[in-house]
Amino acid sequence: MAESIEEMTTEERLGEFPNLSDGTYELKSEDTKYYNCVAWVVGITYKRIDSYGYWWPEDLEATHTANSYAELYKRYFGFEICDNSDYEDGYDKIALYSDKNNLFTHATRRINNKCWTSKMGDYEDIEHYNLTSVGGGDYGKPTIFMKRKIIDK
Amino acid sequence: MKAYERITNIESYKQQKYGTVMAVCYKPTPRFSVLNIICTINRSQSVSVINDDTTELERSFHLLASQWKKETRKYSTMIHKTMNNNYIDIMSLNVDVVPLILKELKKKPDHWFVALNHFARKLKTGDPVPKEHLGNIEKMREDWLRWGEELGYQF
Numbered sequence: 001m002a003e004s005i006e007e008m009t010t011e012e013r014l015g016e017f018p019n020l021s022d023g024t025y026e027l028k029s030e031d032t033k034y035y036n037c038v039a040w041v042v043g044i045t046y047k048r049i050d051s052y053g054y055w056w057p058e059d060l061e062a063t064h065t066a067n068s069y070a071e072l073y074k075r076y077f078g079f080e081i082c083d084n085s086d087y088e089d090g091y092d093k094i095a096l097y098s099d100k101n102n103l104f105t106h107a108t109r110r111i112n113n114k115c116w117t118s119k120m121g122d123y124e125d126i127e128h129y130n131l132t133s134v135g136g137g138d139y140g141k142p143t144i145f146m147k148r149k150i151i152d153k
Numbered sequence: 154m155k156a157y158e159r160i161t162n163i164e165s166y167k168q169q170k171y172g173t174v175m176a177v178c179y180k181p182t183p184r185f186s187v188l189n190i191i192c193t194i195n196r197s198q199s200v201s202v203i204n205d206d207t208t209e210l211e212r213s214f215h216l217l218a219s220q221w222k223k224e225t226r227k228y229s230t231m232i233h234k235t236m237n238n239n240y241i242d243i244m245s246l247n248v249d250v251v252p253l254i255l256k257e258l259k260k261k262p263d264h265w266f267v268a269l270n271h272f273a274r275k276l277k278t279g280d281p282v283p284k285e286h287l288g289n290i291e292k293m294r295e296d297w298l299r300w301g302e303e304l305g306y307q308f
Binding site: 053 | 230231232233264
């Protein structure tokens with residue numbers, strides 16, 4: 001099995017990410033373990049943020065659910081829960097995914113009105129054109145949407 | 154002797170060059186049955202270990218580690234990476250697996266820290282990673298490799 005999405009056969013890639021078909025994404029980095037999707041959506045690339053085993057705020061309950069991560073993004077990164085993933089000018093938007101066991105699996109950030117950016121596990125980060133491309137399989141589906149005003153715009 | 158055979162007839166070993174078998178220990182593990190003959194007394198009465206399960210442990214570990222990496226590379230969180238059966242089985246191995254994990258970690262960074270923390274508690278040494286290093290894989294890796302060196306592990 002390849003260690004990067006770039007090296008995977010189509011069959012391997014769809015085995016890992018069932019909806020990540022050709023034409024639905026672009027690779028944007030090398031594969032790395034130094035950061036995960038949780039850190040990536042807030043621009044952090046020097047550490048992993050994780051409710052188990054890596055950095056997690058001491059005053060934040062770690063239930064490993066999307067709710068726990070939503071509280072992280074609210075208290076530490078200025079996001080508020082919203083009711084959709086639509087593009088809004090002047091706002092950062094993120095979507096948090098949960099699996100069938102209600103455990104948090106993935107976070108993605110909207111870049112513009114066309115694209116999202118995701119760090120795919122220990123693989124590369126990618127840009128993809130909709131939320132379903134990285135959903136399905138073990139990532140589940142987006143269950144929480146959040147936004148924050150972009151201050152510098 | 155294959156590692157997975159259970160010795161039922163100890164007599165058969167008496168004729169071997171190692172002399173009389175003193176003790177046979179059968180060590181079941183969740184996935185593997187590992188046979189470990191502790192020692193024998195040979196014809197001149199000196200004691201020697203005629204088999205240990207290091208090689209089998211290495212084989213077990215590398216098989217589990219390889220499967221674990223393959224099955225969990227897509228996950229972003231340690232809950233999913235450590236719920237994997239292969240990782241659980243690695244943590245069920247005896248503490249002799251620690252230098253094998255450290256050798257892997259020395260080769261390249263990977264998510265071995267939960268397993269190492271588990272074995273550190275078994276060894277009663279404590280977790281060597283300071284809070285300010287949590288999340289920084291390189292710093293955590295250095296902390297654990299230093300911990301292993303200080304305990305005298307060869308890797």
